[in-house]
Each structure stands twice: as structure tokens, then as C-alpha cells.
Amino acid sequence: QVEKSPVAPDYNKLQQIIDEAYKLFENDSAGAPADYIPELARVEPDLFGISVVTVDGRVFSAGHVEHCFSIQSISKVFTLAMVMEQLGQQAILEKLGAEPTGLPFNSVTAIEQQATRVGNPLVNAGAIATTSLLEGKSAAAKWKNILAFYSACAGEELELLKDIYESEAATNARNQAIARLLDAYGVMYDDPEKAVDVYTRQCSVGITTKQLAAMGATLAAGGINPFTGVEVMNAENIPQILSIMLSCGMYDYSGTWSYLTGLPAKSGVGGGIVAVVPGKGAIAAFSPRLDGAGNSIRAQKAIAYISQQLNINIFDPQSVGVE
């Protein structure tokens, strides 16, 4: 039986584990970058970065952590946080739901099957519906609020990656079809075209692994950004947000991910993944090559390795993190 004591975390060991994860998976070239968005297919596939940000604002990194990549589906978590704040937890459950679809993130079949049509806010249908629920006078006002909120969560000013946005906007017929189908079912709460445009913009926000880890650490810290100390979201909503991340955040691989890591996480087809360790911090990783579900392969492996080495798993009553 290993003795666990509430001693100060060993930050040297944490850095060492991150370096090990980088070295272990550095030469792993399995998978392929997303190519249904032309600009994503042009990203350098060998990029690989890992960052950990703690709730008290310490940063630990390895690899290409300066590279700015598109946040993609990870944005869905933060727009959900905004809408939950505006409409409350019950409205999220009723209008969007919290059920994993068990189907790919852009599934139309899921819309036909799910009671709420969208299933949950972390698949494309649910995320476009979430964006359509956002309060705001115009699409431009909603987008401005989204960018400001994401920036507050990162603790730094974030920007739109124009090339990604234009490329995705020119090829997002499927998301437009999803929005129109939701409209036909009465679960689209703004003009479908405008909602898809705002959604496409939110997916095209550029972030580094450090900024992504800071966004996750804000969730871990009860809504307080660890760098700025600003309270950016309501702490009361965070258990519900993390619950949806755990059951739906890794697309139709969420069950296996939960089984392997016991950590709420969210991935994006840009190659980023962030895993949240409540009360402690967040682990973010980025690498463009994806598996069949759309999750970055090296980012998954790095986060799983780090969390296992640190003995962090929300279902483990002994889990105390770094010792």
C-alpha cells in the first residue's frame, strides 16, 4: 500500500513526466490530419506540444508550444459555459441534452435518433444549437462576446485564424445542412446560416497548448483564470460542464477515454485535446494527426501517460496528483 500524504507537489517530477511523454511519442506518426477542412490538411503534421497549467498559474511544457492551432470542437465547451450562465442548467438539459450520441461528431443519423435531436452540446448539431441560443443583438455581437470570453478563459487575447475560418466557411455545407435540419425540428434558436457562421468562427480561434491548458485550468479552478485571477465563469456550473465533457467530449470514443484516464476532456479536429483535473489544473496537448473518431493520437497518448504517471483519475479516491 502506497502512503499518500498531502505534501507539496513535486514540480520537478511533473516536468520530468511531461518531457518523458514528449520523448515517448515524438516519433509516433500514426493517423492523419483532418482533411475535410482544406486548410487543416496543410498544417505541419510533425508538430507536437504539451502544456500543463496548474490552478495556481504554474506552467510546464514540452515541444512546439508556441504553435498556434485552431481550437475547433474544444470551443464547444466554452460556448456551452456561456449559454449555461445565461439560461441555467435546466435549460441546457431540456433544450440540448447530456446524452452521448455514440455516433461521429457530425452525424445526421444522431439527429433523427436523439430525444432532444442534438443529444448533447459537444457534437456539431448540439454545438450549433448552443451557439444559436447565445444572447446577443446580432451575429457580430455574439461573436465578439465569444472571443472575449474565450480570451478571458485563456488569460490572454485570442484571435481568429483567418485562413482556417475562410477555408472552413467555404466547405461547411454539412454543418449548414445540420442547422437547417435542426430548424425543421424546431431546435434552432437563431437564423441557421448566422448560427453556423458564428460557430465556424468560434472553431477557428487560434490557441497555443499553454493557452488551451489555461482554459482548462480555469474550469479546474472553479471558474477563476489562474493567470489573471479573474472569475470568468460561475463555479456552480462547472460540475455539469465537466460531466458532459466526460461523457461526450471525445466523440464516439468518450467511453473508452473515460475508462482509460478517468478525466473529463475535449478534443478538436485541429489536433488539440484538453483534460481537466478538478481542483488541480489541466493537461493540454496538440498534434495534428487524428484517429478515426477525430481525436489527436499523440495528444491522447501524452495526456493518458501523464495522468497515469501522476496517478490522477477522478474515480480513484486515493488520487492526489503529484507527490
Ligand SMILES: NC(=O)CC[C@H](N)C(=O)O
Ligand atoms: N470535431 C471537430 O473539431 C469539428 C469542428 C469543425 N469545425 C466542424 O464543424 O466540423
